[in-house]
Amino acid sequence: MKRLLLIAAVCLVPLVCKPGLAQEKATAREAYEKVAAAAAYLAKAGEDGIASLGDPDKQFIWKDSYVWVARCESNSCFPNPRARAARLLISEAKCFKTGKLYILDLCDRVEDPNGAWTIFYRQDPETKAVQRQVAYMRQVPGQTFQVVASVGDETISMSGLEKISTK
Secondary structure, rough: HHHHHHHHHHHHHHHHEEEEEEHHOOOOHHHHHHHHHHHHHHHHHHHHHHHHOOHHHHEEEEEEOOOOEOOOOOOOEOOOOOOOOOOOHHHEEEOOOOOHHHHHHHHHHOOOOOOOEEEEEOOOOOOEEEEEEEEEEOOOOOOOOOOEEEEEOOOOOHHHHHHHHOO
16 A cells, blocks of 8 residues: 555656646546657657656646556556656556556557557545546557556546547
8 A cells, every 4th residue: 555655646746846737637638649649759769768758848748647658568667757766567556446457457458559548546645535537558659668648537438538549
C-alpha cells in the first residue's frame, strides 16, 4: 500500500511543477491526440526520446495529465515522465474498485492499430476520493515500448472512447 501511495504521489509531480495547470481537466480526445503524437515522435526519436516526454516544451504534459511509457513485454512502466526512478510493475497497477489489472488489460489489446482504451478507478492520495479514469495506450511503431495517457472522466462509455480512436 505504501508503494502505491508513493507512486500516486510521484505521479502528481507534473501537476505541481506547472502551477495553474491542475485546474483544467484534460479530455479523452486530448489523451488520444497526445498519445498519437508521442507515438509518432518516439517512432523517430527512439529510446533516446523517452526522457524528453517530461519536457514541458514537447507538449506531452498538459492540463492535469501527461504521456508516459509502458513496456508490456517486460511488465514495467514509468508512470511519470519526470520521475524515471519511479518504475512500477504493470502487474501491480490495479483498479481501486474492481482490482482489474488495467495496464495489463491495455497491453493485451495494444497491437490494435487504433490503440486500446480502458476504464479504471483510482483513489486520490490526498483527498481519498475515488475517481473514474480512462486511459489510452498505443504501441510505438518500430519500438519495444508503448505510450499511455489517462484522464479523469466520469461519463464517457467504452464505445464513446473507441469512436475517438477510430475516427
